[in-house]
Each structure stands twice: as C-alpha cells, then as structure tokens.
Amino acid sequence: MNEYIDWFFTKALPLPLKFDENEWAAIITFVIGYTAVFLCPKRFSKVIVLLLLSFGVAASMVLDQILAAGPIDLYDVYDSKKFELFDLLIYFMIAPFSYLFIYFYDLIKVKKSWILLYLFLCSLLAVAVEWLFLHLHMFTFKNWKLVYSYPIYLSLQILLLLFYHFIKKTAEEDRLKSE
C-alpha cells in the first residue's frame, strides 16, 4: 500500500520539491478568489455561477494543453517541468477570475459603447496579474512573452462574454417556459 502512495506522490502527481512562494501564492489567490465569490451579493442562479466558474477551469486547461503540454511547449506551470499536485489547484484558482469578470460586467451594467474599454482594461489587469504570478514563479516562460498573453486574454474574455449572454438568454427562455 505504501508503495502505491509513494508512487502516487513521487511519479503520478508529485508534491512540490520546495514549498515556496509560488505554492503560497496559489493558496492565497485561491482563498481570496473564492471568498470574493461567496461574499459578493447574489446576482446569478447557482447553475450560472457553476457554469461561469467551470468556464475558467476548462479554458485554462485547454490553453495549457495546447501551449504548454504539447510539442509547442511555450511555458511551464509553476517552476517545475512536472505536472504537480498543486497544478490541480491552479486551474480552480483561475475560475473566480472568470466569474468576477462577468459579475462586475453585470453589476455596473456595461453599455455597448463601453464594452471595448471594459475588455481593454480587464485584459490589461489580467496581464498585470500574470506579471505578478510570473515573479512569484507560478509560470516559467520558455518561448513565451508576457505581451503574447494580452490577445489571449482578450479573446478569452470576448468568448466568456458571448458565453454569458448565451446562458443568460437560455435561462430566461427556460424561466418563461416554466411559467
């Protein structure tokens, strides 16, 4: 039994070799992110919240598969080449960002003429957060540059906005049908 536990934490999902700033940053961001999600006054149904959170997890996972895991290999997550136990946490850590992006979009009721500015500022903020994470060694760039992240965040946020409008419209149609 001990052999399997040992194999799991050394080969399959290794623990970090050094528990340093990147692991702490992940834990702190995770706690702050989900505290913000739970403390923000309710604006959406539970299902919409779940979908918005899972969008962040899935989108970051797919992007990392394409850009970091495959032959392109542009960056590493954390400071290790291995997929560590803490990598499981990092994707859940990203989820509150996608939720809060839509939360504030809905809260301040961004008008059509201001959407471009909202997207511009949020993508800029996302790059700033990534810069901070980079300095905390949550990413190790190989052939990637911080500036490349801007169009990626912009595209993801446009996709997230379209996704939000789609699920909002579907939920509204369901509500009308059930009445």
Next chain:
Amino acid sequence: MSLVIILSLTLFTIVYYVNTPKHIHVFEMIFVWFIFHYLYGVYIGVLHVNGAWVTLSKSTPHFLSFIILGVVLYPLLIVILLNLLTAFNSSFAKVTAILLWVALLTGLGKVAELLKIYSRPQWELWWSITLFTAIIIISLLAQTWLRKKQM
C-alpha cells in the same frame, strides 16, 4: 492522414448530434464538456508530462488531431452517451450503452495510436477501459447533480 480521419470523424459526429432529439439540457451538455476538459487535462498531465506513458507526436497535424480528439470528439461522444442514457428507460439498455461506449472510446484511442497521434508502448488495454469507465461515471454524476440544481 490522421488529421483528415479525425476531422472527418468529428464532423460526422457533430452532424449526427445536431440531428438527434435532445434529452439533456444545454447547460448539462456544457457542464459535462467542461468537466471532461478538466479530467482530460489531468490525464495528459499525469500520463504524458509526468509518467511518459503517453508520448505525443511532435508533428503538427498529429498534434492538431490530438487536440481535436480531446477538445471536441471525446467530450461530444460522452455528451451523446448521456443524451442516450437520459432517453432510455430500462437499466439493461443503459448498461449496454455504457459498455458499448467504453468499447467505442477505447477503440478510438487505439485508432489514434495506429495513426501515430501518440504512442503508448507500456499501455495496458484495461487502463483505457478503467479510465473511460471512470470518466463516464463522473460525467453521469456531474450531469445528474446539475439537473438537481436546475430544478
């Protein structure tokens, strides 16, 4: 060649699903899709990045085929299965469909290997069977859980 085959299979599957009566809600479909991506990401992380049990091809068409498989074809097949399971009333039909799907997904993995999209020299067949059974059960649980939340 691998890209042509995987892309054609994916397009045929999309056309089939678009023309099939839907028994699951679009939110359930999206949620299961997202859950699958997370599980698939962990699978790649553990088996490709850490264990080297799966070695991805370095050629671009092979890698694109691999991405299409993981991002579209596999999750779509899982969604089609959940749609069928919701439509079926008898337990026998449900179990048969699950067994057929495990065989289909395992077979698809073997086809991908034959097309040299990835190589798995130390891979055992029962690993695929266990993996896909687990993915199907988790997807089914996720769909049922979301359905309860929607009510």
